[in-house]
Amino acid sequence: MGRIVSLSSRVRWVLVAMGLVVAVPAVIGVQQIASGGHSGASPSAAHGFTVDVGTDSCGGGWPASPGTAVEAGRQTFHVHNTSVAGVEVQLVEPSSGAVFLDVEGLGSGAAQTYEVRLPRGDYAFRCLPADSDAVTGNVVHVTGATHVPDATPGVVPVTRNDLTPAAKSYGTWIEGRLPVLLDDVRALAADAHAGDLGAARHDWLVGHVEYEQLGAAYGAFGDADTAIDGMPASGRTALDDPDLQGFHRIEALLWSGAPADQVASAADDLVGSVQRLQQTFPTARVDPLEIGLRAHEILENALRFEATGASDAGSHSELATIDANVAGTEQALDAVRGLLRSRYPELAATDRAVATLRTDVEAQRHPDGTWTDLDALDRTDRERVDADLDDAVELLAPIAAICDPRRTS
Numbered sequence: 001m002g003r004i005v006s007l008s009s010r011v012r013w014v015l016v017a018m019g020l021v022v023a024v025p026a027v028i029g030v031q032q033i034a035s036g037g038h039s040g041a042s043p044s045a046a047h048g049f050t051v052d053v054g055t056d057s058c059g060g061g062w063p064a065s066p067g068t069a070v071e072a073g074r075q076t077f078h079v080h081n082t083s084v085a086g087v088e089v090q091l092v093e094p095s096s097g098a099v100f101l102d103v104e105g106l107g108s109g110a111a112q113t114y115e116v117r118l119p120r121g122d123y124a125f126r127c128l129p130a131d132s133d134a135v136t137g138n139v140v141h142v143t144g145a146t147h148v149p150d151a152t153p154g155v156v157p158v159t160r161n162d163l164t165p166a167a168k169s170y171g172t173w174i175e176g177r178l179p180v181l182l183d184d185v186r187a188l189a190a191d192a193h194a195g196d197l198g199a200a201r202h203d204w205l206v207g208h209v210e211y212e213q214l215g216a217a218y219g220a221f222g223d224a225d226t227a228i229d230g231m232p233a234s235g236r237t238a239l240d241d242p243d244l245q246g247f248h249r250i251e252a253l254l255w256s257g258a259p260a261d262q263v264a265s266a267a268d269d270l271v272g273s274v275q276r277l278q279q280t281f282p283t284a285r286v287d288p289l290e291i292g293l294r295a296h297e298i299l300e301n302a303l304r305f306e307a308t309g310a311s312d313a314g315s316h317s318e319l320a321t322i323d324a325n326v327a328g329t330e331q332a333l334d335a336v337r338g339l340l341r342s343r344y345p346e347l348a349a350t351d352r353a354v355a356t357l358r359t360d361v362e363a364q365r366h367p368d369g370t371w372t373d374l375d376a377l378d379r380t381d382r383e384r385v386d387a388d389l390d391d392a393v394e395l396l397a398p399i400a401a402i403c404d405p406r407r408t409s
Contacts, residue, residue: 053080055087072142075117080111092124116152121142156343157405158402163289163291184206210324215294216291228274250263289404295403306321316374329396
């Protein structure tokens, strides 16, 4: 794929899909409605609470005075760090550990205003200084309605330890697919050396589809990802970029009428790159922090690159690639499914959306293994695939936020 975006920027982006407005500090489940330094009561404090947080005490000011009732519904918090050090601030439900507000990196003296919508229940502010233990404030009982329109979702934190088994399991699956990928590219090279470019085009597609299923591991592949499936440099095409290697370089050669010896040379390079990946991957590891992110990012990238035709270098096989990306998404999703069952109410809807996308894409696969060109889809089919992709990406996005590890102590 050769187009991985940094983890921090991707996590900030995907929070939007849970109804979250993303800022720095980053927020889970809330809307940031103002910002600025602290100078007494904030403009929003007349309709909410100025909450003092810090390294020694946490949550002062909510409620405004001891014994004051707090009604379910909208709560506006002007969160002010009164200490001399930065602090992470969470609003939690003590009984379940669910986090309803997560403000990261609130600097000394800084203040931000946030809005949450809470049903009846018990809540407390928890402060997590960078170099010391958590400080939890008084438990506040919110009275009133048990069901609040547009209630802020609470997320039970996931830890790195929770994600480690998922990453190991997924890495084992990847390791088992690499010999298959190597056989595929060796067949491609053999066909090119034999001068059978028709067979080489078939084997190119088989190998490229195999690789595109491995999307959640690209971060662990390092430079090998660029060597195997890199994209041309800005302003260049896959055919005229002298530094481009891998599947897209071979694609450009195969579908432009280049001579067999050029295809064979590029295919030999690809075989070498896959061999090196197979040798080095067992000593690498899939980062547990990336599993949930990649479960969303694979199809987000398909929407950006494949559905627009931006990645095509002549084969017009975007739908085959999207189908492979769906398979890769399902593998990444299965790795974290156990964590999501109790944390993500839309998991079943997500599975349905991904399955619908696969069905509608695979309707364009022909009995001989070829695929309809993306540009040849009629308007109805094209709109259906685009809508399916949008739905799946939207539903997958919260998984990245849910699986973003958080401190609890």
